[in-house]
Amino acid sequence: MKLLDGRELAGFIKERQLKQFSTLWTEYRVRAKLAIIITVNDPVINLYVKLKEKYCQDLNIDIIIFRVDMVSLASTIEKINQDNSFQGLILQFPLKEMSDADRYINLIDTKKDIDGLSERAIYDPATAKAILWLLAGYNVNLEIKHILVIGFGRLVGRPLVKLMQQSGLKPTVADNLTNNLSEMISQADLIITATGQPGLIKANMIKPNTIIVDAGTTSENGQIVGDLDLDVYNRSDLILTPTKGGVGPLTITALFDNLYQTILDHFIPKI
Secondary structure: OOEOOOHHHHHHHHHHHHHHHHHHHHHHHHOOEEEEEOOOOHHHHHHHHHHHHHHHHHHHEEEEEEEEEEEHHHHHHHHHHHOOOOOEEEOOOOOOOOHHHHHHHOOOOHOOOOOOOOOOOOOOHHHHHHHHHHHOOOOOOHHHOEEEEEEEOOOOHHHHHHHHHHHHOOOEEOOOOOOHHHHHHHHHEEEEEEEOOOEEEHHHHHOOOOOEEEEEEEEOOOOOOOOEOHHHHHHOOEOOOOOOOOOOHHHHHHHHHHHHHHHHHHOOOOO
16 A cells, blocks of 8 residues: 655645745745634634644744634624735634535635635635645646546535646546445546545445545544545555545645735735
8 A cells, every 4th residue: 555645745845835934024024924713613623723823833924713603704704804914814614504605705805715715716725736736746647547536515526626627637526416436436546535424435445556535524533534444544555645644734735825825916015
């Protein structure tokens, strides 16, 4: 078994970003500042936010966490939109109420939408970008692969498929209405899964030498788990992301790449 470990790649990118954000201050006196809005109190979500806080500390970026209820959410987004000391805004998912999530995403000022999830997003969605970075880092040739994307959600599947199609790729998509998933899995050369259903993909579904990126995350018994059943990791003939350190570290680096780019595009003083 070969692992697609995103941590080493993320480390190289982080070194570059440290220099970039330092240059913003030394050359332009611009200090990066990020806002994260949270509407739920969940141990898994809190862990994700802690990781972003730590990343900000390492890169000398200011970060403010806003914990709000749904009643205050729209006004908090607007407040941050109007405050130009913030160059980036992350609306941490899931929201306490998801039924109107698209409306809240689209309230975010597009130049501050470093997650890249709004309808008018300027920057590529972070997790989708991270997956493509990971595959490129391991020299996976997407043009000769039968690609299967499992899950068509707003955070991963939908934006990933869009980016792939823009590059001329034609991934097959399986969603919650798909009734022949096992058959589709058995035919795929590259599987990218992001459903949040623990153990969805079993070892006996997968053909030899398949490449698998597990971007699905959910909480089970207090642990963060993916879409792959643990028996998949007993297969010696697969190339796949580890249970920890696959897409996640690169997603964070992609977020901060978008933050750096929006500062260059919109917040550097024009001479």
